[in-house]
Amino acid sequence: xxxxxxxxxxxxxxxxxxxxxxxxxxxxxxxxxxxxxxxxxxxxxxxxxxxxxxxx
Numbered sequence: 001x002x003x004x005x006x007x008x009x010x011x012x013x014x015x016x017x018x019x020x021x022x023x024x025x026x027x028x029x030x031x032x033x034x035x036x037x038x039x040x041x042x043x044x045x046x047x048x049x050x051x052x053x054x055x056x
Contacts, residue, residue: 019033
């Protein structure tokens with residue numbers, strides 16, 4: 001956990017801090033995050049649909 005905090009804090013001032021937080025919090029891989037679409041996020045149900053993840 002100590003090795004993650006400096007990387008997260010380093011990205012806090014950049015434009016991608018929301019992306020970094022989403023990836024870390026949801027355990028997403030970079031490609032999964034890059035292919036995420038608005039319709040894949042269900043705010044009402046608090047869920048994210050991952051399409052074509054590592055497991056298929």
